[in-house]
Amino acid sequence: MGKLNVNLCGIPLDNPVIPASGTFGYGYEFAEWYDINRLGTFSFKGTTREPRFGNPTPRIAECESGMLNAVGLQNPGVRAVIEEELPRLQACFHKPVMANISGFSVEEYREVAQALSECEQVGWLEVNISCPNVHGGGMAFGTSPKAAGEVVRAVRAVTKKPLIVKLSPNVTSIQDMAKACEAEGADAISLINTLLGMRIDLKRKAPVLANTMGGFSGPAVFPVALRMVWQVYDAVKVPVIGMGGVSTAEDVVEMMLAGATAVEVGAANLVNPYASLEIIEHLPEVMERCGIESLEDIIGGAHRT
Amino acid sequence: MQEKVFEITANQEIAKDVWEIRLTGDTSGMEKPGQFVNISLPGFFLRRPISVCCVEGQELTLIYKTVGKGTACLSTLRTGKLDVLTGLGNGYNLERAGDAPLLIGGGVGVPPLYELARQLKKRGLPVQVILGFNSISDVFYEEQFRALGCDVTVTTADGSYGVKGFVTDALAGKQYSYYYTCGPMPMLKAVRKQCAGDGEFSLEERMGCGFGACMGCSCKTTEGNKRVCREGPVFRKEEILWEN
Numbered sequence: 001m002g003k004l005n006v007n008l009c010g011i012p013l014d015n016p017v018i019p020a021s022g023t024f025g026y027g028y029e030f031a032e033w034y035d036i037n038r039l040g041t042f043s044f045k046g047t048t049r050e051p052r053f054g055n056p057t058p059r060i061a062e063c064e065s066g067m068l069n070a071v072g073l074q075n076p077g078v079r080a081v082i083e084e085e086l087p088r089l090q091a092c093f094h095k096p097v098m099a100n101i102s103g104f105s106v107e108e109y110r111e112v113a114q115a116l117s118e119c120e121q122v123g124w125l126e127v128n129i130s131c132p133n134v135h136g137g138g139m140a141f142g143t144s145p146k147a148a149g150e151v152v153r154a155v156r157a158v159t160k161k162p163l164i165v166k167l168s169p170n171v172t173s174i175q176d177m178a179k180a181c182e183a184e185g186a187d188a189i190s191l192i193n194t195l196l197g198m199r200i201d202l203k204r205k206a207p208v209l210a211n212t213m214g215g216f217s218g219p220a221v222f223p224v225a226l227r228m229v230w231q232v233y234d235a236v237k238v239p240v241i242g243m244g245g246v247s248t249a250e251d252v253v254e255m256m257l258a259g260a261t262a263v264e265v266g267a268a269n270l271v272n273p274y275a276s277l278e279i280i281e282h283l284p285e286v287m288e289r290c291g292i293e294s295l296e297d298i299i300g301g302a303h304r305t
Numbered sequence: 306m307q308e309k310v311f312e313i314t315a316n317q318e319i320a321k322d323v324w325e326i327r328l329t330g331d332t333s334g335m336e337k338p339g340q341f342v343n344i345s346l347p348g349f350f351l352r353r354p355i356s357v358c359c360v361e362g363q364e365l366t367l368i369y370k371t372v373g374k375g376t377a378c379l380s381t382l383r384t385g386k387l388d389v390l391t392g393l394g395n396g397y398n399l400e401r402a403g404d405a406p407l408l409i410g411g412g413v414g415v416p417p418l419y420e421l422a423r424q425l426k427k428r429g430l431p432v433q434v435i436l437g438f439n440s441i442s443d444v445f446y447e448e449q450f451r452a453l454g455c456d457v458t459v460t461t462a463d464g465s466y467g468v469k470g471f472v473t474d475a476l477a478g479k480q481y482s483y484y485y486t487c488g489p490m491p492m493l494k495a496v497r498k499q500c501a502g503d504g505e506f507s508l509e510e511r512m513g514c515g516f517g518a519c520m521g522c523s524c525k526t527t528e529g530n531k532r533v534c535r536e537g538p539v540f541r542k543e544e545i546l547w548e549n
Contacts, residue, residue: 023519024518025517025520033306053530058511059511059521060513060522061511064350067350067351069513071523219350267350270514271351272308273308273390273514273518
């Protein structure tokens with residue numbers, strides 16, 4: 001059987017499959033479906049300093065081969081995550097977890113990063129500067145290289161843990177964003193967050209989402225995500241984590257050939273609770289079919305042909 | 306919560322745009338009345354959450370209204386297999402029923418009350434039911450509730466059948482220990498205002514996953530944020546923030 005393990009910023013992963021933030025809660029509820037230790041790791045729900053309800057409902061809409069969400073960073077706040085969610089996770093997950101953090105100011109990012117950085121369970125910090133569903137924060141930092149750089153610098157100053165920056169696809173140059181983050185000390189770049197989209201309800205002749213717009217994800221966005229992973233792999237030296245519409249083991253291999261060291265799975269988890277596990281189980285067969293002995297060997301492989 | 310494959314055995318229209326589908330498969334994940342299932346449909350990305358009307362052995366009966374492309378697609382299926390997530394949500398709490406429970410359903414809020422009525426009758430309780438519809442062509446399951454031995458009152462908004470008016474117009478003279486309700490929000494609000502005593506309400510919300518992962522269907526409650534799919538869909542009267 002081929003080798004699935006990879007190394008993400010100095011931390012070994014048994015396999016490159018990582019459920020993406022916002023599709024896996026704080027993990028322990030998926031332990032009711034399967035042993036989540038089978039995963040490489042997972043990125044937990046985007047966490048802010050204060051508890052948030054998020055946007056008004058409806059905040060989900062279906063699309064062709066995908067979905068819109070305008071959840072808006074609902075989370076119990078960093079204190080409750082540390083005191084309640086992480087202890088619950090500890091009972092069923094024994095690997096380092098990826099802590100996804102968000103904020104509405106550079107100071108908030110810094111505070112949340114510092115608090116989570118002190119948690120032993122946390123392996124990596126994934127700084128979300130790309131949430132399309134909140135005003136005055138999130139994506140505002142993710143659409144300007146200068147603002148993104150400021151967030152990364154502030155977080156870098158308070159953590160020695162691997163610092164991953166999650167980028168928005170809703171930008172003119174994804175390469176410039178990635179370079180700005182790398183220059184300020186990011187250890188890895190993850191992408192893509194959702195694409196800003198909307199739907200209109202023909203009966204009401206009004207937007208389906210109460211928030212009007214939301215983030216588009218699902219298999220439909222995979223080619224866009226793959227293209228951006230390809231571009232960022234060329235633009236920076238740090239590892240890239242690919243995500244966006246990944247639903248199959250074949251998608252994982254494609255992402256890795258485009259330059260991803262690891263691959264996050266998002267919307268697929270929401271329609272099939274076993275999606276990430278099934279991808280992991282199917283990987284050896286796809287690798288054998290493609291003549292791949294070790295996934296680590298194929299990272300960025302398509303750039304070399 | 307389980308993911309199981311079910312076989313379609315029947316699928317028929319029982320009222321205007323209202324369909325009853327029968328499935329057979331492993332129903333062991335279904336624990337309480339008021340829970341729902343989430344069905345994967347060919348060609349649609351998200352599953353369709355549908356409340357459970359009846360669980361009897363291997364047979365699962367669901368009732369749904371064709372309101373969009375997904376449910377329209379479901380209504381075309383007569384045979385074949387469906388991938389179903391079962392046992393979702395919390396369900397009604399039968400322990401609170403007391404000695405004379407009242408069940409109040411509106412439109413496609415009626416189905417989960419049928420399984421609830423079955424369970425309450427199994428406990429030997431007298432069950433009163435008020436079923437509200439817009440018009441005579443929308444009425445369904447009156448006979449099925451009667452066959453269980455329930456005391457059934459049907460209301461129609463246009464007066465074309467049963468008591469003219471809303472479910473709350475049929476409350477006069479009813480003595481009950483506790484109430485259970487499911488239906489559109491305006492009906493739930495009216496029930497809350499006009500029903501004396503305590504009760505449980507099943508809420509509806511647009512869902513992403515249906516099993517608690519995406520936070521798409523959250524609502525604010527007196528006890529903090531809850532997910533309609535996970536901590537709900539059934540909420541106690543005092544949990545719900547009624548001004549919203």
